[in-house]
Amino acid sequence: MEIRSAHFEDLAQVLNILNTVSQALKEKGINQWNDPWRAEQIVGEIENGQAFVLLNEKNAIGTFFIREVDRISEWVVEPHSMYLNKIAILPDYQGKNIGSQIIEFAVSFSRNLRKEIYLDCWAGNDKLKTFYSTHGFKYVRDVPEDNYYISVFQGK
Template identity: 45%
Template structure:
């Protein structure tokens, strides 16, 4: 059974390992979604801030995502700050295609609805498969924006 919970300090090693595995898998497919390797310090701060969630099946962590208040300066050209940012969504390659991503999205949507806030997410603009997935999940495409030396596609769910 798939369950979602806030990440705990003891989960950090597994989360970093999972993110590294997913990132390398993306890079092998020429999808430059994230930089490799992930750093414990960054994830540890996010866990302390209660932004990181884990997705488990029979207590095994198979995915992770993060959710936080979205700063108006996130770079998305958004007019107000009553938003949530849903990010760093990762599912182990061997568990992809099993509706785990949809479960994570529904979990984040429930939180945003309860808080009466708009949910935003983004991805590398070149990841056509992921962009289609977000559109099919009900997110509205907002546009492509420059992020460092690449473009991101931004989506929102009202």
């Protein structure tokens, strides 16, 4: 398994992963994201080095994004913190410890920058909230986001 920065050539695979995972979440009743994802939502993040891909041999099987933030939704975080978001692993590869590898990578990435790291999820996704907690993230609070709430977590 290789994790690397996404390149512009990865855009179609990143969009496919995000849209496939969005649909799978909806089918489970999890309101994590609106879809479909569009190229213009992702291109800038790839250009700014904020997008990452997980490769199994040469195929992208997952993606995630890390960017600097001063707030998540309406909640203020530590200044210039890192924000791990849009974590998506193709359904066939879920449950194989890949999410743990993403968390480890992101925590290491932010530590190397000497910055706090945060992430969030739909407040109704108890399974994901438990996953984050078992990986050392501390629940901070629920904050409103459009017509639902997100749970914010701070990294170890």
